[in-house]
Amino acid sequence: MNVISLDRDVPEVWTIRPAAEALRRGELVVVPTDSIYAIACDPWDATAVGDLYKAKGMDHSKRCSVMCADLRSIGAVARAVPDAAFHFMRSHFPGAYTVLLLASRDLPRRATGGRKTIGVRVPDHAVCQALIEDFGGPVLVTSIPGWVPGEELDPVGIAERMPIRPAVVLDQGPQLAEPSTVIDFTVEPPELIRLGAGPVDLFE
Helix, strand or coil, X not given: CEEEECCCCCXXXXXXXXXXXXXXXXXXXXXXXXXXXXXXXXXXXXXHHHHHHHHHCCCCCCCCEEECCCCHHHHHCEECCCHHHHHHHHHHCCCCEEEEEEECCCCCHHHHCCCCEEEEECCCCHHHHHHHHHHCCCEEEEECCCCXXXXXXXXXXXXXXXXXXCCEEEECCCEEXXXXXXXXXXXXCCEEEECCCCCCCCCC
């Protein structure tokens, strides 16, 4: 397991290339986000997706999320995006939000937990953005296991206890666990599923 230590305030993003290379090989990576440390893999590699579920100890009916670089790249993982979702994403992305959309038919069923929807994020985090850019496309993510809201997470310690260890951990030190805000735009009106790190005014 390759641990790459990064500064919390000014991360040395030019050092993370081994993480993108690991994703291309079908391996797992732990990455900090603007809400919580996450396990990441190539969303189109069904074997890697299966390993991600095993590493998390997650039931295969559970849904993961896809981190995208920007609004334009969301079209690779989602379809039939409603106007309400587009306007919300345009005003709130990048940020600590997960938006539920209809999943692209190109995504493996494993990546969506067998569902027709997928969570989509555009993170406001330099390390995430650098990883997505170096990898060359969206990245499938789920929060690392064993987190408790408000507690600090040690990504290296958690990664060492995973049933399948990630190939690379991008380590910015302990981070408070605060999940993203989740909004379902596949229903009308949109439904607030979870209020997390991203504040919303849509439901006030």
